[in-house]
Amino acid sequence: LARSAATSEEAARMLREVLLGRLSEQTDAVRQIAMPRLALAGTHLLGIAVARHILGVPPIAELSVETLVEEVGPTIGRYLAGTHR
8 A cells, every 4th residue: 555655646545544544533632733743653654664665675674673663662652742842
């Protein structure tokens, strides 16, 4: 889906729905606060997934899952907590 989203508006729409689907069920106030944070976290993780699994960028693709989580987890946590500023 990520590979197709780059060239297909329909696939891009589907990917957005997958990434942001649950958030649409929340109240406006929650969405207003959470949407930018979730978008940052989601796009960061999507970029890593593309680099690792689609492009096979060696330094990223060769990291163990544990090391990847160690390296990226704190940043994703800051996005979600809103302390990344």
